[in-house]
Amino acid sequence: MTTTSPALTAMTRPGPTRRILRALAIASCVPYVSLKIAWVSGSRVGIPEGSALLNDPGLMAALNLMTVLMDAAVVVLALLFTQRWGMAVKAWLLALPMWAATGLLAPIMVGYPAQMAAGHSAPSEPFLDEWVFTVVYSGFIVQGLSLGTLFALYARDRWSRVWRGRVRDLSPALLPPVVRVTAVAASVLLLVPSALHALWLAGSTRGLSAGLITERGSDFHVLEAVRLLFVAAAVAGVLMLVFRLGRSLPVKAPLALAWIGSGGVGCWGGWLLLAALVPQSDPADEPTAVMELAYAGEMITGILLAGCVAVFLRRRAGRSA
Numbered sequence: 001m002t003t004t005s006p007a008l009t010a011m012t013r014p015g016p017t018r019r020i021l022r023a024l025a026i027a028s029c030v031p032y033v034s035l036k037i038a039w040v041s042g043s044r045v046g047i048p049e050g051s052a053l054l055n056d057p058g059l060m061a062a063l064n065l066m067t068v069l070m071d072a073a074v075v076v077l078a079l080l081f082t083q084r085w086g087m088a089v090k091a092w093l094l095a096l097p098m099w100a101a102t103g104l105l106a107p108i109m110v111g112y113p114a115q116m117a118a119g120h121s122a123p124s125e126p127f128l129d130e131w132v133f134t135v136v137y138s139g140f141i142v143q144g145l146s147l148g149t150l151f152a153l154y155a156r157d158r159w160s161r162v163w164r165g166r167v168r169d170l171s172p173a174l175l176p177p178v179v180r181v182t183a184v185a186a187s188v189l190l191l192v193p194s195a196l197h198a199l200w201l202a203g204s205t206r207g208l209s210a211g212l213i214t215e216r217g218s219d220f221h222v223l224e225a226v227r228l229l230f231v232a233a234a235v236a237g238v239l240m241l242v243f244r245l246g247r248s249l250p251v252k253a254p255l256a257l258a259w260i261g262s263g264g265v266g267c268w269g270g271w272l273l274l275a276a277l278v279p280q281s282d283p284a285d286e287p288t289a290v291m292e293l294a295y296a297g298e299m300i301t302g303i304l305l306a307g308c309v310a311v312f313l314r315r316r317a318g319r320s321a
Contacts, residue, residue, distance in 0.1 A: 025078035028142035036064045046132040055281045081150040103263025105144035111226040112137045121217030168247035186304035193294040207290030234261030266302020
């Protein structure tokens with residue numbers, strides 16, 4: 001007689017909760033993807049006259065297609081987390097896009113509601129109509145909640161042994177010295193862009209572009225605070241894991257901080273760096289060298305901290321097995 005594990009049963013015949021979450025994740029992609037396809041097709045719905053998005057149609061089409069593929073990855077992940085074949089996918093092949101999805105969606109899930117609560121300040125020359133942000137960011141929040149829950153359920157079924165126990169139960173020999181050195185070096189390097197964000201949050205304009213200085217409002221300050229929040233989460237989570245700090249905490253607490261924080265730092269740093277490389281029609285809106293260095297520093301240190309998390313997960317999984 002053969003038996004089927006509860007994990008495989010859940011994936012083969014997902015219950016109503018997983019089916020609803022899967023439907024929400026997929027449906028929440030529709031508004032964003034529909035807008036992007038409309039823009040690629042030549043429509044200007046939601047784009048006001050004089051928007052910077054109209055300056056280089058070819059470049060915007062390429063970026064829109066890229067973001068459509070990124071949102072399509074959400075659909076693939078939602079299916080993967082609720083199908084039996086998803087259990088056979090190699091860990092790194094799903095961990096990398098899920099880490100990126102976490103890093104791009106989590107700051108929006110925190111930042112957008114905070115902006116609304118603080119009193120949203122629309123720019124004097126918006127590049128999109130206000131309703132577009134409401135529709136798109138609301139969809140992103142639903143994506144993050146539904147996909148994040150599906151991933152948590154999937155990870156519990158497949159890898160729960162990796163985060164069992166408390167921090168004090170972690171073996172001192174679990175991680176090689178190079179991981180500890182990398183974690184400390186990345187944390188120290190991250191102090192530079194973090195100091196810039198702290199200065200900008202406090203009201204300093206040093207290193208900011210002229211256009212950004214003019215447009216600063218509550219939205220700007222909320223986002224700077226959110227950036228610092230994810231930096232704190234990334235550094236605290238990784239250092240607790242590699243140095244076994246907070247010994248009474250369950251392992252999943254610093255692991256969650258490290259995963260979400262490193263994603264928010266690295267992925268948003270990379271996204272903003274990519275956006276900074278797009279030519280601007282108004283020289284005042286061109287990001288300064290200081291801003292580009294801050295974005296690059298966050299991207300690099302976020303990836304390094306994520307690398308520490310990856311080594312921790314791989315070695316803990318090997319020992320648990």
